[in-house]
Amino acid sequence: MSENSFKSIRNGAVASVIAGIVLLTIPVLRGYVVSVIAWLWSGLVWGWEAMLASYSLPGWLWLLVFIFATIGVVNIYITVKGEQEEPEFKKYIEDFIYGAKWRWSWSGNQVSNAWCYCPRCDATLVYDDRSCRSFHSTVRKTDFICENCGHSTIASITGGNKDYATGAIIREIERRIRTGEFKQH
Ligand SMILES: [Zn+2]
Numbered sequence: 001m002s003e004n005s006f007k008s009i010r011n012g013a014v015a016s017v018i019a020g021i022v023l024l025t026i027p028v029l030r031g032y033v034v035s036v037i038a039w040l041w042s043g044l045v046w047g048w049e050a051m052l053a054s055y056s057l058p059g060w061l062w063l064l065v066f067i068f069a070t071i072g073v074v075n076i077y078i079t080v081k082g083e084q085e086e087p088e089f090k091k092y093i094e095d096f097i098y099g100a101k102w103r104w105s106w107s108g109n110q111v112s113n114a115w116c117y118c119p120r121c122d123a124t125l126v127y128d129d130r131s132c133r134s135f136h137s138t139v140r141k142t143d144f145i146c147e148n149c150g151h152s153t154i155a156s157i158t159g160g161n162k163d164y165a166t167g168a169i170i171r172e173i174e175r176r177i178r179t180g181e182f183k184q185h
Pocket of ligand 1: 118119120121122123146147148149
């Protein structure tokens with residue numbers, strides 16, 4: 001085996017692994033996937049021709065090349081698949097829940113920054129959970145009030161304070177995702 005052919009195989013294997021790792025970490029490189037696949041294909045064709053021309057590389061080297069190439073291809077496949085299959089629920093960012101309009105964002109697969117708005121005028125609601133701190137009140141609840149609509153109570157969630165209420169909303173959002181109700185939204 002000439003030194004040149006060994007070098008090109010080694011460089012090819014290294015490039016394939018690096019390409020796989022880079023594609024895993026930097027999604028913007030997806031455009032290069034096609035050219036990398038083409039490169040891998042030409043590498044395979046070259047390898048086949050080299051075998052036919054009986055350069056006869058040692059078996060372990062072929063195994064090594066095969067393993068590295070497989071890692072590269074699998075990484076590319078995972079990257080492309082992962083990007084294409086952005087879960088449908090990520091587009092679900094507002095709904096009418098317990099009397100108010102709630103909006104939120106996604107941080108990974110977690111609901112974050114959930115807050116409520118007035119269904120009539122879309123003003124940001126303010127909360128009042130004083131009942132949770134009062135010794136005399138019998139009901140623990142959080143009221144959501146629209147200052148723009150004459151300080152009227154738009155929604156009321158019983159059971160606890162503001163953190164409890166937003167937690168209840170997040171649980172309701174997750175429930176609607178599990179049952180598929182969010183798709184009717
Ligand atoms: Zn309002």
